[in-house]
Amino acid sequence: MLPWCDSITLLERSAQNRRYLLGQRDGDDAHQRDGYDAHWDPFWKVLCGRKGYADLDDPRERFKKVVEDPIEGSLFELCGAKPGWDVGTMFFVAESITTSLEEFQRGVHCFMHALKPGAPFATAFMEHSQGYRVGDIEFPARDIDTNDVRTALGDFVESTVDIQRLHTSDLVRDGYTGMILARGRRKE
Ligand SMILES: C[S@@+](CC[C@H](N)C(=O)[O-])C[C@H]1O[C@@H](n2cnc3c(N)ncnc32)[C@H](O)[C@@H]1O
Numbered sequence: 001m002l003p004w005c006d007s008i009t010l011l012e013r014s015a016q017n018r019r020y021l022l023g024q025r026d027g028d029d030a031h032q033r034d035g036y037d038a039h040w041d042p043f044w045k046v047l048c049g050r051k052g053y054a055d056l057d058d059p060r061e062r063f064k065k066v067v068e069d070p071i072e073g074s075l076f077e078l079c080g081a082k083p084g085w086d087v088g089t090m091f092f093v094a095e096s097i098t099t100s101l102e103e104f105q106r107g108v109h110c111f112m113h114a115l116k117p118g119a120p121f122a123t124a125f126m127e128h129s130q131g132y133r134v135g136d137i138e139f140p141a142r143d144i145d146t147n148d149v150r151t152a153l154g155d156f157v158e159s160t161v162d163i164q165r166l167h168t169s170d171l172v173r174d175g176y177t178g179m180i181l182a183r184g185r186r187k188e
Helices: 015-026 038-047 059-066 075-080 101-113 146-156
Strands: 088-091 120-127 132-134 137-139 162-165 178-185
Touching: 015 059, 075 101, 101 120, 101 146, 120 146, 146 162, 146 178
Parallel strands: 088 120
Antiparallel strands: 120 178, 132 137, 162 178
């Protein structure tokens, strides 16, 4: 979003993760890091092959300028507010916080509800995730496929929506089969 947005809102439920996001924006003197970690640079390099991105001299400076302090809140609260955003992304959230199909669908609906009519969006999902473990804690997931994503997006999106399963044999962990990317526009 950096080349296109004057202001970027980060919504995050976890206090620890909000601290991480702030640190990625503001840097860390103790580790002599100015702005986000170097492991994000290869992603930026890929984007620079596209119009608009390579024109930004310093993405870290831009990140500092346009990213606001992360907001504490839940995806589900977005359903109660007026649609307010001109563009939005949601990566690995709605299917990775519940085992319930109904709750997964509600999460997708709330994300789509937050977008203004015509707003472009990108969302990514873990396919057939069985959940994951961090330390001693088991986190749930809803086992979904591309049809479930299409159904959840339903009437919220223009018919030109593009839903793809990414083809790669590299998995970031066990317990899922791939990633699904959906891109499109919120219906007018
Ligand atoms: C894989 S990360 C996604 C990071 C980033 N939010 C994005 O969309 O690219 C999933 C994040 O969702 C957060 N999360 C979990 N439940 C949430 C909820 N109900 N509302 C908002 N964020 C939530 C988790 O704390 C975690 O940091």
